[in-house]
Amino acid sequence: MSQGQPIGIMDRIKAHPVSHLIVRDGLPRLEHYLQSRWKTVVVAIPFIWLLIFFLAPFFIILKISVAESLIASPPFSPLFDWASDGAMNIRVVFDNYSYLWEDELYLQTYISSVKISSISTLLCLLLGYPIAYAIVRSSHTTKHILLMMVILPFWTSFLLRVYAWMGLLADQGTINNFLIWLGVIDQPIRLLYSHFAVYVGIVYTYVPFMILPLYANMEKLDMTLHEAAADLGAKPFKTFLTVTLPLTLPGIIAGSLLVFIPATGEFVIPDLLGGGNVLMIGRVLFGEFHSNHDWPVASAVAIALLLVLVIPMMLYQRVQAKQAEEA
Amino acid sequence: MSEIADLQDQPWLDPDAVPFIRMQGLTKNFGDFTAVSSVDLDIYKGELFCLLGGSGCGKSTLLRMLAGFETPSSGSIHIDGMEMSEVPPYERPVNMMFQSYALFPHMDVGKNVAYGLKMDGVDKEEIRLRVGEMLALVELSEFSRRKPHQLSGGQRQRVALARALVKRPKVLLLDEPLGALDKRLREQTQFELMNIQEKLGVTFIVVTHDQEEAMTLSTRIAVMDAGKFVQIGTPTEIYEYPQSRMVADFIGSANMFEGRVAENGADHIIVRSKSDGADFYVDHGLSITQNSKVWVALRPEKIKISKSIPTQPGTNQLKGVVQDLGYFGSLSTYRIKLASGKIVSVTVPNQVRPRHGRHAVDWEDEVYLSWDAASPVVLTK
Numbered sequence: 154m155s156q157g158q159p160i161g162i163m164d165r166i167k168a169h170p171v172s173h174l175i176v177r178d179g180l181p182r183l184e185h186y187l188q189s190r191w192k193t194v195v196v197a198i199p200f201i202w203l204l205i206f207f208l209a210p211f212f213i214i215l216k217i218s219v220a221e222s223l224i225a226s227p228p229f230s231p232l233f234d235w236a237s238d239g240a241m242n243i244r245v246v247f248d249n250y251s252y253l254w255e256d257e258l259y260l261q262t263y264i265s266s267v268k269i270s271s272i273s274t275l276l277c278l279l280l281g282y283p284i285a286y287a288i289v290r291s292s293h294t295t296k297h298i299l300l301m302m303v304i305l306p307f308w309t310s311f312l313l314r315v316y317a318w319m320g321l322l323a324d325q326g327t328i329n330n331f332l333i334w335l336g337v338i339d340q341p342i343r344l345l346y347s348h349f350a351v352y353v354g355i356v357y358t359y360v361p362f363m364i365l366p367l368y369a370n371m372e373k374l375d376m377t378l379h380e381a382a383a384d385l386g387a388k389p390f391k392t393f394l395t396v397t398l399p400l401t402l403p404g405i406i407a408g409s410l411l412v413f414i415p416a417t418g419e420f421v422i423p424d425l426l427g428g429g430n431v432l433m434i435g436r437v438l439f440g441e442f443h444s445n446h447d448w449p450v451a452s453a454v455a456i457a458l459l460l461v462l463v464i465p466m467m468l469y470q471r472v473q474a475k476q477a478e479e480a
Numbered sequence: 481m482s483e484i485a486d487l488q489d490q491p492w493l494d495p496d497a498v499p500f501i502r503m504q505g506l507t508k509n510f511g512d513f514t515a516v517s518s519v520d521l522d523i524y525k526g527e528l529f530c531l532l533g534g535s536g537c538g539k540s541t542l543l544r545m546l547a548g549f550e551t552p553s554s555g556s557i558h559i560d561g562m563e564m565s566e567v568p569p570y571e572r573p574v575n576m577m578f579q580s581y582a583l584f585p586h587m588d589v590g591k592n593v594a595y596g597l598k599m600d601g602v603d604k605e606e607i608r609l610r611v612g613e614m615l616a617l618v619e620l621s622e623f624s625r626r627k628p629h630q631l632s633g634g635q636r637q638r639v640a641l642a643r644a645l646v647k648r649p650k651v652l653l654l655d656e657p658l659g660a661l662d663k664r665l666r667e668q669t670q671f672e673l674m675n676i677q678e679k680l681g682v683t684f685i686v687v688t689h690d691q692e693e694a695m696t697l698s699t700r701i702a703v704m705d706a707g708k709f710v711q712i713g714t715p716t717e718i719y720e721y722p723q724s725r726m727v728a729d730f731i732g733s734a735n736m737f738e739g740r741v742a743e744n745g746a747d748h749i750i751v752r753s754k755s756d757g758a759d760f761y762v763d764h765g766l767s768i769t770q771n772s773k774v775w776v777a778l779r780p781e782k783i784k785i786s787k788s789i790p791t792q793p794g795t796n797q798l799k800g801v802v803q804d805l806g807y808f809g810s811l812s813t814y815r816i817k818l819a820s821g822k823i824v825s826v827t828v829p830n831q832v833r834p835r836h837g838r839h840a841v842d843w844e845d846e847v848y849l850s851w852d853a854a855s856p857v858v859l860t861k
Contacts (some may be wrong), residue, residue: 380549381582383569385596385647395595399586 211459218452219245229448249453258437259454263461265432269348269423270416273355274363277412278405280356281363285404288364289371300368303361315354315425322350322426346428354422359415363408370404403476410469414462434458490714491524492700500525500683501546501651506555508541515541517707518555528677528684530694533704534730539687542704543653546685547576560650570599575649579656581640583628589615589639590624596647614642617676634665641673645680654686658693670696691731695719703727724861725775734777734857735824744770750795751776751858756820761795763853768860775859780827782855785814785841790850798849800824805843812839816847824849 220229221244234242253259288299306314321327322344329341344350374397382392420435427433434454441451491497499522508516516538523529531539544550546557548569557564559573575596583592593614597607615621618638628636637657644652657673658666674697677684688694694701695715702712703726711718711727722728725736737760739753744765751760751774760776768774790797803823804815807830814826826849832840841847 375580375582377578377580377582378584380547380569381576381578381584382595382599383549384547384574384576385643386570386599387595388570391599396584 214452214455217448218249218456219247220449221246221248222447222449227448228446246449249449250457252450253453253457259457262432262434262437263457266417266434266458267461269351269431269433270355270413270419273352273359273416274409274413276352276356277360277363278409281360281367281408282401282405284360285364285367285371288368289374303364306361311358312421314358315421318350318354318357319345319425322353345426346430348427348431350426351423351431351433354426355416355419358422359412362411362415366407366411367401367404370401370407374400403472406469406472410465413465417462418458490699491527492522497524499523500527500560501685502556502558503542504556504558506542506545506557507553508538508545508550509553514707516545516552519707519709521702521709521712523683523685525683526681527699528674528686528697530698530701531685531687531704532689532691532694532701532731534689537704538707539689539704540655543576543655543685543687546651547574547653548572573650574653575644575647575651576653577640577644577655577657579659581628581636581660583636583639583643585628588625588627589620589631592628592639593643593646596643600647610646614646617645617679618642633660633662634669637661637669641676645676645682648680649682651683651685654684656688656690657686658690659688666693673697695731703730705730720857722777722857722859725777725859728777728857728859732779733825734779735783737776737778737822738773739776740771740773741768742771744768748853749858751856756798756818756822758798759795760856760858761853762856762858766858768858772860777857777859778824778851778855780813780825782851783824783826784850785816785826785828786848786850787841787845788848790848796851796853796856798824800847800849802841802843802845802847805839805841807839814841814847816849 216232217229220232222228223230230244230246232243232245234244236242284303288296288303291299319326323329324341324343324345326345328344329338332338333341378396378400379392382396383389387395418435419433420439423431423433424436424439427436438451438454438458441447441454445451501521501523503519503521506516506519506521507514519542531542533539541550545552546559546564548564548567552565562573564572584595587595590611593611594607597610602610611624612621615624618641620635620638620642623631623635623639628639631639637660641657654673658669661669670693673684686694686697688697695718698715700712700714701718703710703718705726711723713721718727718731722731722734728734728736737751737753737756737758739751739756739760741749742752742759743750746765748764749762749766749768751762752758753760753776762776798816798818800816800818802814803817806813806815809830811827811829814828816824816826818824828841834840
């Protein structure tokens with residue numbers, strides 16, 4: 154019996170044959186019953202939560218995505234209706250999906266979204282990795298201050314922070330004014346409503362999601378491994394490639410997915426900072442839903458987005474499962 | 481043994497021998513704290529040298545300076561004639577076995593051992609051969625594909641040793657090599673380590689806080705305290721001829737008596753301890769002034785215990801009562817209370833089986849202690 158693990162009833166019986174007698178008295182049996190029940194309850198809570206707030210909405214959206222658009226309330230055809238003879242009709246229409254495929258706009262938007270969020274993820278990684286490493290290597294007190302600074306932006310409204318960026322990047326904004334004052338430029342340069350602004354917004358917003366899992370991963374890293382590598386003849390960069398990088402890979406993957414997944418479906422940043430110049434699926438979805446009032450197409454867009462994201466999500470789960478297995 | 485062979489075995493006695501590692505005025509400060517304070521040390525090729533001391537005595541810092549992980553604040557290190565202070569760890573001809581072993585958790589045993597050779601750009605076929613050889617030496621050939629977390633503590637220790645030795649370093653540094661192993665495994669591994677060292681002829685420098693480990697392993701021991709060497713010598717020298725009370729107490733245990741030099745002959749000294757009512761006759765001369773304050777150290781196993789009065793009364797004997805008895809099976813430790821109230825420890829091998837549950841010398845017995853004139857060690861500091 155290894156230490157630190159919860160002692161199960163069977164282990165106790167094996168360790169102390171005397172307690173076997175008590176089992177007949179029913180007391181440990183009751184304890185066992187309560188234990189197994191308690192486990193069920195604990196596991197059930199997140200299951201019920203996911204069922205109500207994730208699975209049910211998903212099926213509702215899925216249902217709408219195979220309906221027809223109507224000018225009615227709600228603005229789509231029902232899935233079931235009753236024929237006059239009492240038979241039940243199920244109407245499933247895949248037109249919305251084929252429409253997504255046929256209209257080049259949607260495909261381009263998906264590709265553009267994935268491209269923007271991939272590049273943003275890479276930028277977050279390039280920025281976040283050294284930051285996380287520096288935090289891990291800093292002294293105990295500075296470590297807490299630095300971590301606080303990473304988390305601090307979350308204390309203010311996300312929308313407010315994006316508006317602040319609009320103020321910074323606008324033609325008459327802080328950055329342009331400052332550059333003109335310096336004499337570097339004499340005409341304002343276009344910063345807002347460009348891909349550049351969207352990248353700035355996404356990287357700024359999501360870099361903590363990269364730093365925190367990387368930090369958690371690096372914190373566990375045994376620094377004597379670096380000394381061991383150096384001792385065995387590895388130059389600093391070789392040590393990084395052969396020891397640091399492979400051992401922080403789980404953190405890199407976790408951080409990348411935490412940035413990539415929400416960034417792909419991002420709406421506020423491309424809408425406010427990218428304007429009409431940046432194609433992202435969040436904006437298209439918003440447009441279908443609100444401007445076009447076409448709920449079925451909007452739902453199909455959402456479901457298709459989910460399919461795009463399911464692959465990296467499954468990847469993430471596999472990495473997590475593998476990590477749990479090794480721990 | 482001829483003198484030549486003697487010098488080959490003990491190069492430190494040969495004034496012409498060239499030291500393999502030479503430290504001169506080596507100092508390391510961490511802020512206000514001086515971890516290693518102006519240390520001079522010569523270590524010879526093929527030695528198994530132990531740095532022994534309590535925690536914080538500077539032994540690990542010294543080892544880390546040899547490996548290149550710490551830069552000396554002043555002083556120099558020469559290894560095989562080469563000045564080391566500007567050489568980064570990855571270019572030094574030394575390898576280290578870490579206390580925590582520091583095995584790469586993402587690589588299997590074979591890859592761990594091959595790592596150093598790969599970094600040196602050794603070709604694949606030779607890497608395979610040398611890794612195989614090394615794994616055979618540490619008896620881990622079948623474990624080549626296992627990951628470190630699938631190994632026991634003793635196996636991990638051997639992987640760490642193989643990984644450090646495969647590069648054929650000039651010097652192998654071992655930081656508490658047996659610290660993480662249990663007692664039985666430690667004893668077994670001690671001898672394996674000595675065999676491997678003898679087979680390969682690599683110079684070993686071992687850091688340890690365990691005096692037994694140091695005694696059994698090493699050719700020479702340097703006892704460290706507060707960043708300085710207190711004494712350097714062979715295990716026998718350190719144990720039998722400690723030069724200070726600190727060493728006498730740290731290596732093994734010793735009964736310490738305080739007294740003054742009563743007689744100072746050419747071939748003997750008599751130390752009189754007024755407080756304990758005993759005269760110590762020591763059978764060798766020492767350059768020491770009459771009536772100066774000294775300490776006499778007496779090892780517990782060098783004291784004879786008897787219930788009858790010794791035939792020759794006079795020096796080198798004490799009388800007391802058994803206050804405590806520790807029975808360890810093979811030997812027993814007695815704590816004898818003298819009339820002065822001082823407690824003297826005595827270790828006795830149990831050559832006769834106790835009869836009717838009674839020991840030959842038992843609790844509350846009045847006993848006489850005596851010892852050979854060669855046994856006491858006179859210490860001035």
